[in-house]
Amino acid sequence: MPLAIVSAMREELAAVLEDIEHGVAEQVAGREFWRGRLRGHDVIAVQARIGKVAAAATATVLAERYRVDAILFTGVAGGLATGVQRGDVVVAEEFLQHDMDASPLFPRFEAPLYGRARFPTDLDWSERLASAVKRALPHAVLHQGLVVSGDRFVSSAVESRVLRDTLPDALAVEMEGAAIAQVCLDYGLPYAAVRTVSDRADDEAHGDFQKFIEETASRHSAAIIRALLS
Ligand code: SAH
Numbered sequence: 001m002p003l004a005i006v007s008a009m010r011e012e013l014a015a016v017l018e019d020i021e022h023g024v025a026e027q028v029a030g031r032e033f034w035r036g037r038l039r040g041h042d043v044i045a046v047q048a049r050i051g052k053v054a055a056a057a058t059a060t061v062l063a064e065r066y067r068v069d070a071i072l073f074t075g076v077a078g079g080l081a082t083g084v085q086r087g088d089v090v091v092a093e094e095f096l097q098h099d100m101d102a103s104p105l106f107p108r109f110e111a112p113l114y115g116r117a118r119f120p121t122d123l124d125w126s127e128r129l130a131s132a133v134k135r136a137l138p139h140a141v142l143h144q145g146l147v148v149s150g151d152r153f154v155s156s157a158v159e160s161r162v163l164r165d166t167l168p169d170a171l172a173v174e175m176e177g178a179a180i181a182q183v184c185l186d187y188g189l190p191y192a193a194v195r196t197v198s199d200r201a202d203d204e205a206h207g208d209f210q211k212f213i214e215e216t217a218s219r220h221s222a223a224i225i226r227a228l229l230s
Helices: 010-019 052-064 123-136 157-166 177-187 205-229
Strands: 003-007 021-028 031-038 041-047 070-079 089-097 118-120 142-149 170-174 191-199
Touching (some): 003 010, 010 041, 010 070, 031 205, 070 177, 089 177, 142 177
Parallel strands (some): 070 191
Antiparallel strands (some): 089 118, 089 191
16 A cells, blocks of 8 residues: 655645656546655655645545555644744644634634544654654754644734633644645544754745755755655
8 A cells, every 4th residue: 555745836836746656647626646656656746726625525536545554744834933943844743734723612722522632742753753854854953743734824923822822732733734634534544744944934935935945845845755765
C-alpha cells in the first residue's frame, strides 16, 4: 500500500515530484495523483490545492480510492508563537480549526459531533518526520506541538495577535492540516505533517511568503521526504 505525500501548492510539491521514479499520473476529482517509487518506497503524491475543503476532498480520495498506508503533508505555514521564526520547521502533534465556531451549541473550536477540538497526528510517523528534519536540515530550529488551520491567509499583526491570545500554545497557522487530520481520524489513517515557516502571519506575511515559497519551500519538502524514506 502506498504512502501518500500531499502539499497544497505546486511550489511545495515540485521537487518531491522530480524525485519520483516511473511516476504515472491519474486524474481524479480534478487533481493529478502521481504514483511511483521514491527511494524504494511506493508513494502517491498529490497537490491538494489550498484550504480545508480541497484538503479534505484529497484526503478522502487517498483513503477511499488508493487505500494509502498513511498521509504525510509537507508545506509551509505562518509562525504564530514567539520564537517560531521564518525558516524554522514545525512538526504537528495535533491540529485544530481556528475558524470553527458553532457556539453556543458547541464549545468554540470544537468540531460539532466529534466531541473534540484537537485532532492528534500519528506519534510514530511524526517522530520519523522530526528525525528526518534533523538529518535533512541540521541547522533549522525544529518545533513540535499544536498547529491551527483555517480558511484565511493570516497576514496582519492584529489577526495573528488575536490567534496567539486565544490559542496560546499554537505554534503555527496554515489552511489545510486540521481538515486532513479530521478525515484521517474518520478513516483510522495515520497522518503526520511538517511545515516550514514561510512568514510570521503579520503585515509582512504576503511579501515574505512569495519569496520563501519560490526560493525554499520546494527544496525543504524534497529534502525532508528524501531523508524520511532513505
Ligand atoms: N496569498 C497567497 C495565498 C497562499 S495561501 C498567494 O499569493 O499564493 C497560503 C498557503 O500557505 C496555504 O496553503 C497555507 O496552508 C500556507 N500558509 C503559509 N503562511 C500562512 C499564513 N500566514 N496564514 C495561513 N496560511 C498560511
